[in-house]
Amino acid sequence: MSPTSVAVNGSGLTCEAVAAVARDGIFVTVPPQAVERARQAWEVAREVAGRQAVYGRTTGVGANRNVTIEDDDAHGLRLLRSHAGGAGPLLASEIVRAMLVVRLNQIAAGGSGVDPDVLGALAEVINRWLIPPIPAYGAIGTGDLTALAATALCLIGERPWQGGAGGPHFALRPTDALAFISSSAATFGESALAVRDVTELLRASIPVAALSLHAVRGSAEPFAAPVHEARPHPGQRRVAEAVRGLLPEEITPARIQDPYGYRAFPQVHGPAVDVAEQAEGVVTREINAAAENPLVDVANRTVWHNGNFHTASVGLALDAVRAALFQTAALSAARLGTLVEPAFTGLEAFQAAPGEPGSGIMILEYVAHSAIADIRRLASPAALGSAVLSRGVExxxxxxxxxxxxTTDVVTAYRTALACELVAAVRALRMQGRTPLGRLGEVYAQAADALDPAVEDRPLDADIGAAADLLPRIAVYGAY
Incomplete structure (x- = not known):
């Protein structure tokens, strides 16, 4: 049963919970202890700023860090206006909502020093599905300043919310301006959605590959436990075990060794499982961290100027995910190649209708490779870039x-490639008149029910869409 609300208290937020709020409209609540934690940080921030220089509160920012700001109420507003200068298409609403719930959790963690009343305002924005319009371009991995400045301008009433009229107006104090926007919440929110989707698709890949293996009468030997005990990489072992749990007990293979798409599936898919799990751990730590600069230390009643705004760990983790997804997506395309070959399926070429020189599922290979070409292009590591900004001080x-x-874009492409394989595997089994037994039979039944049984030449775009929609439902069969 899905939760009706998520308590945002500065710790324990998961990527799954971020997705539930961002996509499904699950309400958020802020427990009193989180408000109290934020209040204590706010009081300490004001106390410390009264006796020493505090970046962004008593000074300018960036190369203006040596400029002293004294009792200037306009400074905070100037900061928000000057930093809300993003450009390009607007971010999808689910990414913006993910950003809002992540920033809510960060402030609840008690290190920002922002007025604690902003927690209630942000929770209302989320629960009423109000969206600050945020352009895509403006951040480079050292803080989502443009996104959060645009959000702040909506909060103070200077810009309108999308999705409803009369949104909450919150008088963000000028001294709190930098403390509110100094975060990578948009990057982390999108990362949380992406790693959640990647994990789901990696799990769905396992029953899809098992269906293909069954359709080509492949061998179960490559998945035997002794094979993977001899080379005990965690992901490889778990993938092999998951496949074994789906295959019927008695399999008579058609050949002594299958192509790599089957024989090396655990060795290729396993690393993707490992890096996705690592990335989810990194992102989960980030969305629950008080990664503020300056960090308000309530226990010692001081602030610490630091570099926790830098998001190298997340970027590197996601770069690895995309590289691994390309490898396993290429293996899916290799299996798709066997499913159009009569030598593997015993059917007409391209699974054409019997007695017809038709094209059958020929186009699926083109679609899959088109999607995989995008994965290959997007797999280039973002970490290979750098920049020197703000007169050289950043x-x-x-x-x-x-x-x-x-990574968001790769999810779409990988889902498409996997859907193509699913269409081909189900069609092959249906045309062979073979229904798998056991848990794999349950997967097949769901897919056969969702996919058109007609085999004459016809457009297959609806089939690909239906298969893509089915993937979340069959992902449970690939749990590792």
Whole structure:
């Protein structure tokens, strides 16, 4: 049963919960202890700023860090207006909502020093499905300043919300301006959605590959436990075990060794499982961290100027995910290649209708390789870029924002390639008149029910769409 609300308290937020709020409209609540934690940080921030220089509160920002700001109420507003200068198409609403819930959780963690009343305002924005319009371009992995400045301008009433009229107006204090926007919440929110989707698709890949193996009468030997005990990489072992749990007990293979698409599936898919799990761990740590600069230390009643705004860990983790996804997507295309070959299926070439010189599922290979070409293009590491900004005082960037965006796009492409394989595997089994037994039979039944049984030449775009929609439902069969 899905939760009706998510308590955002500065710790324990998961990528799954971010997705539930961002996509499904699950309500958020802020427990009193989180508000109290934020209140204590706010009081300490004001206390410390009264006795020493605090970046962004008593000084300018960036190369203006040595400029002293004294009792200037306009400074905060100037900061928000000057930093809300993004460009390009607007971010999807689900990414913006993910950003909002992540920033809510970060402030609840108690390190920002922002007025605690902003927690209630942000929660209302999320629960009423109000969206600050945020352009895509403006961040490079050292803080989503443009996105959060645009959000702040909506909060103070200077810009309108999307999705409803009369949104909450919150008088963000000028001294809190930098503390509110100094975060990578948009990057982390998009990363949380992406790693959640990647994990689901990696799980769905396992029953899809098992259906293909069954359709070509492949061998179960490559998945035997002794094989993977001899080379005990965690992901490889778990993938092999998951496949074994789907295959019927008695399989008579058609050949002594299958192509790599089957024989090396655990060795290629396993690393993708490993890096996706690592990336989810990195992102989960980030969305629950008080990664603020300056960091308000309530226990010691001080602030620490630091570099926790840098998101190299997230960018590098997502770069690895995309590289691994390309490898396993290429293997899916290899299996698809066997499913159009009579020598593997016993059917007409391209699974054409019997007695017809038709094209059958020929086009699926083109679609899959088109999608995989995008995965290959997007797999280029964002971490290979850098930048020198703000008159040379900010001399490095990891471009985690771009890594997150590329991973979002890769999810769409991988889902398409996998859907093509699913269409081909189900059609082959149906035309062979073979229904798998056991848990694999349950997967087949769901897919056969969702996919058109007609085999005459016809457009297959609806089949690909139906297969893509089915993937989340069959992902449970690939749990590892």
């Amino acid at each position: 001399e490095h960037a990891g471009f985690a924002t771009q890594s997150a965006r590329a």
